[in-house]
Amino acid sequence: MTRNLTNRVRVWLVAGLFAASVVLSGSFATTAQAQNKDPIKIGFSMALTGALAGGGQQSLLAMQIWAEDINKKGGLIGRPVELVFYDDQTNPKNVPGIYSKLIDIDKVDLIVSGYGTNLIAPAMPIAIEREMVFMGLFGMDNNSKWKYEKYFQILPAGPNPAVGFSQYWFEAVESLKPKTIAVIAADAEFAQNLKKGAVTNAEKMGLEIVYEQNYNPKTADFTPILRAANAKKPDVIYIASYPNGSAGLVRALAEVGTDAKAVGGGMVGLQFSGLMAGLGPMLNGISNYDFFVPEPTMDLYPGAGDLIARYQAKVKADSLKVDALGYYLVPWSYAYVDILGQAVNAVGSLDQDAIAAYIAKTKFTTVVGDVKFGPNGEWDQSRTLVVQYQDIKNNDLSQFAQPGTRKILLPGDIKTGDLQTFGSLRK
């Protein structure tokens, strides 16, 4: 009898736990803010956990600031905007389900992408099938096979992104008259694309590639790699790395040193607050890509400075656990939803065909300057900056919020400094 009772209790316990987890998850879901008119819902997946979460959380906050801004101005075509999003855990496998839920259950009106190439890719067929406009956030050449005419992507690397990405870095190092180059790249999607582009650019310049190796993401120490590259005596070293590798190689450069005159190029992560502060003076001399730095010439991007200031204030005020400075992604994630919003307002409806046609033909003015999309929905020109880390004195993060620590070498119209050899900037 008692056995039977405990048995039943157990059954209910399991059932109850399961039900509780379902109910609990339901109660966390967003409820539409009480507003007079039906909101326009913009849906997306975002990496809030996992390897790309640093970028994903930063982007999300920027997009939330945009939603606040647009709602203050009266929303889109007179309706308030609401963001609907889910964590894709940096796992492509979650992405199709998320977009299906956004479209079929949450009934969103517009979709934009999550952060990064392999998290954009799984959403492409859904966008295409539903014939929706799809704004991409930092995807590398996602549309080259699909050729979907309603896809537009905000990474400013030009019509041939892999090549355009490192184009300015190679132009900048040309002044050093290099003859040989070493290429080091991470064994992962984005870095491999950068490497392909860099090799193309190097061949175009007539550089001899004396060392070309990939490293595995599990690599714990990078001194052997740098030593092996140094042994080939390259004039410049191009590095396409992810945050772990970027930090590891910067430390290896401090410990082993190099005679190469320029080092860097495609090091992801050196733009993040945590790594910048952690590496501090070890960054001096490295020349790397960037998208936005606090140099005076960047006022060319209308409203960007103000946006960054508000982002930083918000992070501080709410003590959020996201990138404290936000230069890397904030303007771009703001811009890619902003372009969609501008197009909706200009078209005056949610007609996806009309919105896509408008975006394709229009030159937009945004916080990242003038944006015009070309073939495959990529930028019609490259605006990836090359900066050089200079005059970094210690590990204080606030110095990176001041001009002068990252001098813009190219593009020419916003240039604030000249490339100096790597060795001359080391102590």
Place this chain on the structure above:
Amino acid sequence: MAVFIDLLLNALVIGILLGGFYAALAIGLSITFGLLDVVNIAHPTMLVLGAFIAFLLNSTLGIDPILAGVIATPFFFILGWLIYQVYYNVFEKSGAESLRGLAFFFGLLFIIEVGLVIQFGVDHRLVEAPYIGESWNIIIGEEIDVAIPFRLLVAFVVASIATLAIRAYLTKTFFGRAVRAVAQDMMALRLMGVDPIRVKRIAFAMGVATAGVGGALMIIVLPIEPSLGRLYLGNVFAIVVLGGLGSISGTLLAAVIIGVAESIVATFFGPSWAPAVSFGILLAVLAFRPEGLFGKTAGAH
């Protein structure tokens, strides 16, 4: 030729130092998994927790990361104590196989990871210490010099001391011998009037406690973020198995072998093959010596 010798010497030195670092990551598992047969796959994530504690103490109070790791050790000891308490009551008491605990530790892995995300955010973190980014250059001959990065040297020295201390403790003291006996013959211990459960609990807590200093070494050597533990999950288990279950010095030696293999491959053949080579070594060793390099019992475990 000089270039070759230079590269080879450096690869060897770095490999040995790197091995010391790997040993620091694997030593706790060598106790919990190797001696006690508890498949604690949350161990690498506990190391990341230790690394974040070191980061917290370093960035707010300016405490040296190693010292911070020592400070965190009692905390991990208690954590290990509590985890074993639950684990024993759920699994070992009923005589379930050790592999049953896998799902339990998977769950723990997720919980610790999300806890870290909520508390520290997802950014990469580094620590500051005078020995990071500096190296010791030894000039041996013309065009031959060996650069020893201090952060790896520190990791190597600390890991070696910890490993030797644990080994001495397990072989020289009564309690240590009891721990080694508990893996083999529980009954004999009972007859000697020792409570085997208590012995296992303390030993498990010791294994987890190594995550304090191990985590500190982790953040000295590389930048950390909450999901980093998963990346090194395979490596640490491979090292423990390669060394032979239950052999503490075997773990240290296996770690050095993996470290040297990786750094030689990275120097001369291409760093992207490094994991394939180290796991290939593991497979080859298991094919000829299924009990690992220094294991005693044959195969079955």
Place this chain on the structure above:
Amino acid sequence: MKYKFEIICLLLIVGLFALTQIVGNQFYFFIGFVILQYMVMAIAWNVLGGYGGYVNFGSAGFLATGAYTAVALINFLDVGLVEQMIAGGIIAGLLGLATGYLTLRLRGVYFAIATLALAIILETIVAHWDYVGGAAGTSILPKRKPELLGELIVDRKEGIFGNYKEFLFFLMGTVAIICVWISRYIENSKLGRGLNAIKDSEEAAECMGVPTMRLKLIATAISGGMMGVAGAPLASYLTFIDPLSAFNLEYAINAIAMPMIGGTVSWAGPVIGALLLGTAQQVSSLWIQSELNLLIVGVVLVVFVIIAPEGIIGWFRKSRKGSAR
């Protein structure tokens, strides 16, 4: 009735097909596909792990073998999805056989670590194989109007399925049901009893004349093959595949955790476990906007194994036995 179970299986397949025709909301096919894929992985893992006691830690390697076989076939011959799945199953089954030859002399954790090592070596090789995209990955365009045996399968108006996801869902569901049937068959066959004997004591089984090596090889081949079939449609589902997503640790974790939660002694265990944990994962990640979704999965895992360390099946059996006394 002798074929009761088979009839139920057939009815379920018909039911799945009916679902794809009736349910208009695509969302259910998306999450259905993911849960069913996990279910196949869990069943496959259990054939070797649950019946034979050999823990495969490298499930992701077999799944990825299926996925990359599909990619290679798409690039090389442009074949359809069903052919990809068959080929993926064969190649991963052969890999399972090879794994068996290489590692089955190892026991317990040694075997587990060896399978993990194989998966990592495989991942490194794929990362260097540029034909299937290498480390950079490759994108796959599903065919516009795929045909099978002359029938138009997917087309909004004239196809059997109005949508590619319905097709994927139906295929994966059918595979899951077939795998359930196979694993139930194994459980009640000589193979299953032999594997159980091996699990209890390999020496004893050998003394009793059980051909242990042969049984284990059959089990690794079947288990690997099932995982390969589950992996083959991954490329078509994601339309982009790179080693990081194909060899994701998550597959290895789920393939072990699901049978453990459900119970490893019976074919129903992995099915229940996959339904429970898979649903919990999908629900938490699709209804919770923050990082808390992973936390819930972790808590569910820990709580379930604490309440029912023998899995849900084992727990019910124990209770039933208890109350009968």
